Amino acid sequence: MFFVFSSQIVIAWSNSNSDAQGTRSVELIVGGDFVVTMNDAQPVIKNGAVAIKDGKIIAVDKKDQILASYKADRTLPGEGMVLMPGLVNGHSHSAMVLFRGLADDLALEDWLLNYIFPAEAKFVDENFIRIGEQLACWEMIRGGTTTFVDMYFKPDVASEVVDECGLRAIIAPSSIDFPSPNFQGWDDAFAAAVDFVKRWKGKNPRIIPAIAPHAPYTVSPEHLTQAIEAARQYDVPLTIHLAETKTEVEDVQQRYNATPVQHLENLGFLEPRVFAAHVVWPNESEIALMAKRGIGVIHNPDSNLKLASGFAPIPAMLKAGIKVGLGTDGASSNNDLDMWEAIRLTAFIHKGTTLDPTAVPAKTVLRMATLGGAEALGLADKIGAIKVGLQADLIQVQLSEPHLTPIYDAISHLVYTADAQDVDTVIVDGKVLMHKREMLTLNPDRIRLEATSIAERIDAELRPN
Ligand SMILES: CSC[C@H]1O[C@@H](n2cnc3c(N)ncnc32)[C@H](O)[C@@H]1O
Numbered sequence: 001m002f003f004v005f006s007s008q009i010v011i012a013w014s015n016s017n018s019d020a021q022g023t024r025s026v027e028l029i030v031g032g033d034f035v036v037t038m039n040d041a042q043p044v045i046k047n048g049a050v051a052i053k054d055g056k057i058i059a060v061d062k063k064d065q066i067l068a069s070y071k072a073d074r075t076l077p078g079e080g081m082v083l084m085p086g087l088v089n090g091h092s093h094s095a096m097v098l099f100r101g102l103a104d105d106l107a108l109e110d111w112l113l114n115y116i117f118p119a120e121a122k123f124v125d126e127n128f129i130r131i132g133e134q135l136a137c138w139e140m141i142r143g144g145t146t147t148f149v150d151m152y153f154k155p156d157v158a159s160e161v162v163d164e165c166g167l168r169a170i171i172a173p174s175s176i177d178f179p180s181p182n183f184q185g186w187d188d189a190f191a192a193a194v195d196f197v198k199r200w201k202g203k204n205p206r207i208i209p210a211i212a213p214h215a216p217y218t219v220s221p222e223h224l225t226q227a228i229e230a231a232r233q234y235d236v237p238l239t240i241h242l243a244e245t246k247t248e249v250e251d252v253q254q255r256y257n258a259t260p261v262q263h264l265e266n267l268g269f270l271e272p273r274v275f276a277a278h279v280v281w282p283n284e285s286e287i288a289l290m291a292k293r294g295i296g297v298i299h300n301p302d303s304n305l306k307l308a309s310g311f312a313p314i315p316a317m318l319k320a321g322i323k324v325g326l327g328t329d330g331a332s333s334n335n336d337l338d339m340w341e342a343i344r345l346t347a348f349i350h351k352g353t354t355l356d357p358t359a360v361p362a363k364t365v366l367r368m369a370t371l372g373g374a375e376a377l378g379l380a381d382k383i384g385a386i387k388v389g390l391q392a393d394l395i396q397v398q399l400s401e402p403h404l405t406p407i408y409d410a411i412s413h414l415v416y417t418a419d420a421q422d423v424d425t426v427i428v429d430g431k432v433l434m435h436k437r438e439m440l441t442l443n444p445d446r447i448r449l450e451a452t453s454i455a456e457r458i459d460a461e462l463r464p465n
């Protein structure tokens with residue numbers, strides 16, 4: 001009988017009736033042949049499933065058990081698939097996808113100063129950001145990224161696109177001491193960034209505003225201090241490029257008589273709300289310092305290799321206890337937003353540079369791409385694992401392709417073999433953004449057309465013949 005007086009009684013009734021097929025209502029049940037949770041209490045569940053209500057994970061168990069206990073509006077059983085947390089791209093400049101392939105085979109300083117900054121000054125406007133952000137979100141959803149950090153321009157436009165497509169993002173309008181699109185220099189760029197943070201803080205649970213001074217070699221010590229003070233005042237994350245190249249280390253050393261991480265320490269800048277991209281060239285004492293101060297590090301192996309920046313000492317950072325996540329950087333230094341490639345490169349290059357096959361094992365890399373990234377970004381109380389109470393940011397990865405056959409170990413396949421095209425379904429906050437590889441919140445054909453027409457205009461201006 002259902003004449004009950006509270007929902008608790010309904011639950012008690014349903015639990016006491018072992019034959020009841022799904023008696024507790026949920027929005028969604030998602031399953032997989034392997035559920036890779038990133039939760040040490042139940043690391044991989046064979047034939048598992050997750051029940052989702054109000055966008056949150058409310059149960060994780062064997063599929064039979066979940067189906068017996070919950071009645072869902074929709075079930076995505078995930079036969080022949082892995083279910084895992086969505087990937088966290090901890091560093092990108094999303095709309096730079098429109099500069100993909102524009103300037104290759106250059107070292108960072110040459111690439112940035114002589115090609116990218118001038119192209120941004122010329123071409124970045126609202127339409128560029130809107131279409132670039134849509135293209136980036138399409139690519140990220142297609143490849144299983146559910147949260148990303150966007151350090152770029154026009155944050156209101158970027159946030160609108162993120163809101164519409166359903167992804168989760170930290171939107172970090174960058175401030176720099178030089179003129180940048182729409183700004184004369186630091187003062188107006190930083191004022192606009194702070195204004196964005198004030199307006200967006202707490203506004204949308206999927207969009208977290210942040211402060212982002214570009215780097216120690218492009219932002220003065222006074223301005224770096226302003227940046228961290230604003231991040232503290234508004235209680236938001238702060239992200240920065242740090243110790244990316246040897247040239248930066250020499251430059252900062254010469255100007256401020258300290259290496260880049262130490263320079264930030266001298267300014268009282270380092271604290272857990274800070275996460276730094278790259279950190280390719282820290283010395284031993286700086287690694288210890290970053291661990292002590294609790295800052296996050298985002299490793300971008302594709303970009304560090306392509307721009308010939310070097311190999312970040314990730315094994316030493318992990319050993320020191322630093323929160324390390326993975327990122328792609330912008331698509332102009334990668335040249336894509338594919339986290340699977342970042343995963344695989346991380347797993348491979350550190351074995352090669354240390355001559356130690358255990359330097360960064362598969363499970364550690366997968367953790368960096370999910371929970372480790374969430375920790376570095378300060379979001380581990382919300383995302384990064386399949387665990388009761390966290391937001392339902394999940395992906396199903398198809399295992400039936402030849403390169404994934406046969407399967408002994410799901411984590412091995414995810415790290416050493418799978419790629420972006422194998423992602424079948426993407427869910428953020430319990431909402432399905434892609435299913436059977438079909439985009440549900442973005443229009444790929446229109447985005448492709450508009451991106452192509454922007455690129456044609458850029459090409460005609462840069463290469464008139
Ligand atoms: C000021 S917004 C962020 C700026 O960082 C630039 N950028 C992109 N990739 C890198 C990188 N790897 N290192 C430093 N700056 C970068 C972008 O082109 C943009 O001008």
Ligand SMILES: [Zn+2]
Pocket residue numbers: 091092093241277329330
């Ligand atoms: Zn970057």
